[in-house]
Every structure is written in C-alpha cells, then in structure tokens.
Amino acid sequence: MALQLFIIFAMLAFGELVVWLTGVRIPSSIIGMLTLTLLLKLGIIKLRWVKSASNFLTGNLAFFFIPPGVSLMLYYGLIKSQWIPITVSIIISTILVMASTVWTYKLIRKSNGNHRK
Amino acid sequence: MEIIENKYFLLALTFGVYAVSKYIQKRTNFVLLNPILLSIAAIIIFLKITGIDYSKYKEAGAMIEIWLSPCVVALGVPLYQQLDEIKKQVVPILVSQIVGCLVGIISVVFIAKWLGATDEVVLSLAPKSVTTPIAMQVSELTGGIPALTVSAVVCTGIFGAIFGLSIFRLTRAKSAIGESLSMGTASHAVGTSRVMEISPRFGAYAGLGLSLNGILTAIVAPTILEWIM
Incomplete structure (x- = not known):
C-alpha cells in the first residue's frame, strides 16, 4: 500500500x-x-x-465530492435570488456539451472510417 | 452539543450518510436518488438542524476533499490501459473536445446572462464542466466566486451522472466510446464515476474527456470570457 x-x-x-x-x-x-x-x-x-x-x-470518485458539495449551503441567499438562471443555464449547457461532443466525435470517426475503406 | 462538532463525528457522519445513500439507490434503483445528491442534502439538513457552523464541517470535510487530486492522478491508470485504442482516434477525440469545451463555456455564459444572472455569478458558472481544482482556478482568475463555482461544478456533475445516459440515448449517437468521452467532457469526475460503474474501459474515455476539457478550459476560458462578457 x-x-x-x-x-x-x-x-x-x-x-x-x-x-x-x-x-x-x-x-x-x-x-x-x-x-x-x-x-x-x-x-x-x-x-x-x-x-x-x-x-x-x-x-469511489464520486464520494470525494460530498464535502465540496456541502459548501452549497454558504450561498443559500445568492442561489435563492438567482436560482432560475443558475439551474437553467447549467442544465441546458450540460445537455449541449454532451450532444455537441458526441456528435462531433461520431461525425469525424465516420468520415475517417470511410477514408480508410 | 460540542461532541457532534468533533471532526471524527462529522467524518463518520459523512461516510455513514454515503453508505446509506448508496444502499437507498441500490434498493430503489431510482436515478434521482443519486447518492452524492442525497448525501449532500442530508448533511446540509443535519448542519442546519444542529446549528453546526459550515467552517466546523469544512475542517472534517477537508480530510476527504484532499483525496480529489489523488483521484485525478489515479485516472492515469485506466488511461494507460486504453492508450493503444485512443492513439487510433486522436483527431476525433481532440476535435470533439475542443467543440465541447467551447460550447460548454459559451452556452452557460449566454444563457445565464440572458436570464439575468449577475456578472459575478455568470463568471462563477463558466467553468462548471471541468474538475474542481481547474474550475476554481479559472473562477478566481476571471473574477468569479470560487466557492460558488465548486457548487456549480458539483451540480453539473450530479446532473450529468443522473441524466447523461438518457440524454445520449436521445442524441442517437449510438457510440459507447463517444458517449463516455462526452460524459467526462460535460460532467468531469462525477460523470466519470457513472460510466466507471458500467466498465473501466468506458471510464478511461471519460477520464480522458475530463482531463482534455480541463486542460483546454484552463487555457482558453480566461480569453473567451474576456471577449464575451
């Protein structure tokens, strides 16, 4: 060890x-x-x-994120007053990142594959 | 009441709450009952009810948090194990990471601004997709609130871990490797932990996405934010 x-x-x-x-x-x-x-x-x-x-x-990667996550309670006021922009932007942006990354990867892989064939 | 402010008590609480949360998810199999989300909520409620100050919890939590960096280093092992496979697809991986990095920063900034978030909050949200140490650094450098950034990072990770696989199904990409990679790009280590549950091979790709987007974001975020803010 x-x-x-x-x-x-x-x-x-x-x-x-x-x-x-x-x-x-x-x-x-x-x-x-x-x-x-x-x-x-x-x-x-x-x-x-x-x-x-x-x-x-x-x-056990995820476990180590618990203590930093608890710091959320410090920003209760700020988060409460702007919770709509905060949550909506995080959700939509995360979806956009996932979709754009996976589509780009797929697109280039496909065109590369065709070249080799 | 002082005994419950003791660091060993708070550490035991954190491990115990996580163990129970994992058990609850296993039993119910309900994605919304994400163990990290449950644990964070339970600990915050506990601290609020008992009136323990966050700074007391932070002392205990720091002992767990310090292992985040070794965790990122440890991702070098699955990365090494997939190295030969990765070498064959350097171009698609790199280009998709650049796209994901730019989309991640620009989209969150515009949406948050448009919905009326203050500049300080917008800057704190900008590096939300990358792993905590990088996100905090970027936030500090550009005028955000690093601790708020940490919260945004954790929320992004939890959202990705819970809904990521369903989102990928909707994209119809049907590429397990591309999806794992994108999970790391969008939702860093928490997203990585989700695909690691499926297989270490996919975990390696998520780890790669996490590190590449981390590096790219550290390099380009300050400049991009200067342009678009």
Whole structure:
C-alpha cells in the first residue's frame, strides 16, 4: 500500500513542481495523471505497483465530492435570488456539451472510417 | 452539543450518510436518488438542524476533499490501459473536445446572462464542466466566486451522472466510446464515476474527456470570457 500511495502522491508532487517551475495554469493533478500514464507506458512504473490504489480511488470518485458539495449551503441567499438562471443555464449547457461532443466525435470517426475503406 | 462538532463525528457522519445513500439507490434503483445528491442534502439538513457552523464541517470535510487530486492522478491508470485504442482516434477525440469545451463555456455564459444572472455569478458558472481544482482556478482568475463555482461544478456533475445516459440515448449517437468521452467532457469526475460503474474501459474515455476539457478550459476560458462578457 505504501508503494501504491507513494507513486500517486509522487505524481502530484511532481505536478506541483512543474507548476512552481513553469507557472503553467494547469492543475498539478492533471500533470500528475498524464505523467503517470507516460511512466506506465515507458515501463518505468509497473502497472501492479499502482493498480490497487488506482482501483480504490477511481472506484469511489464520486464520494470525494460530498464535502465540496456541502459548501452549497454558504450561498443559500445568492442561489435563492438567482436560482432560475443558475439551474437553467447549467442544465441546458450540460445537455449541449454532451450532444455537441458526441456528435462531433461520431461525425469525424465516420468520415475517417470511410477514408480508410 | 460540542461532541457532534468533533471532526471524527462529522467524518463518520459523512461516510455513514454515503453508505446509506448508496444502499437507498441500490434498493430503489431510482436515478434521482443519486447518492452524492442525497448525501449532500442530508448533511446540509443535519448542519442546519444542529446549528453546526459550515467552517466546523469544512475542517472534517477537508480530510476527504484532499483525496480529489489523488483521484485525478489515479485516472492515469485506466488511461494507460486504453492508450493503444485512443492513439487510433486522436483527431476525433481532440476535435470533439475542443467543440465541447467551447460550447460548454459559451452556452452557460449566454444563457445565464440572458436570464439575468449577475456578472459575478455568470463568471462563477463558466467553468462548471471541468474538475474542481481547474474550475476554481479559472473562477478566481476571471473574477468569479470560487466557492460558488465548486457548487456549480458539483451540480453539473450530479446532473450529468443522473441524466447523461438518457440524454445520449436521445442524441442517437449510438457510440459507447463517444458517449463516455462526452460524459467526462460535460460532467468531469462525477460523470466519470457513472460510466466507471458500467466498465473501466468506458471510464478511461471519460477520464480522458475530463482531463482534455480541463486542460483546454484552463487555457482558453480566461480569453473567451474576456471577449464575451
């Protein structure tokens, strides 16, 4: 377990280092995720060294969003006074993102496929 | 009453409420009874009734919240496992992510503005589709309220996790990979957790959507918001 969590946190620490050195506005977690993928690909990190910690974390992803979600109660007044624009824009925009992304993906995949044939 | 403000008590409450919420969803199989939504609602009601200050809960919650970043790192594993498959479709993935990123920011800004939201709220909603650390950063940078952004991010995630699969059915895209990818693009880690339940392979695509949209949003959101606000 120690090795598993060491690797995960080492990736985060590396991400922090990159942010500190270069000042990029990408979160350390995303840099850590991509670095982990790269090191697995290069064979420097073996899959079995991180597999169980990764399974545990990715399998319970949603749970970790509960505490930030509770902060909703701080904005009760603001949300109450503007709840229509807030909820309507979130709902419609989320639907639009899903539809536009999946359609674009499908469209390009299809045209690529035809080229190959 | 002080005992219930104890951090171990509040941590136990959070785990317990989530366990019960998961059980309720399993038993009822009713999508609206989303475990995160139920847990958040139950904890807020508990804090309101007992009069415990949010800052007390935040101390305990921070110990859970700190695991959000390791969770994002851990998504590197399913991503690695799908790498060969992903390499074959770099163009459709990248282009669809750019489209999704732009649609996500621009649509929420125009709709919220049109319905009369104040600038501060509009800016807080703009990065709603991406994972919390990025969304907070963007919000802070552009003049939004980072904590309100967190709420918007969680709501977007829960909405996507509950209704995403039905929405995809309506789009008639019939592409499990495209749908998983778009779930990550639109509803970040909470949406990803939903497709992860179906299979880790789809989870990998959602994780990819989450990270690509996160990176794209971090890069383009400040500039786009300057143009359209």
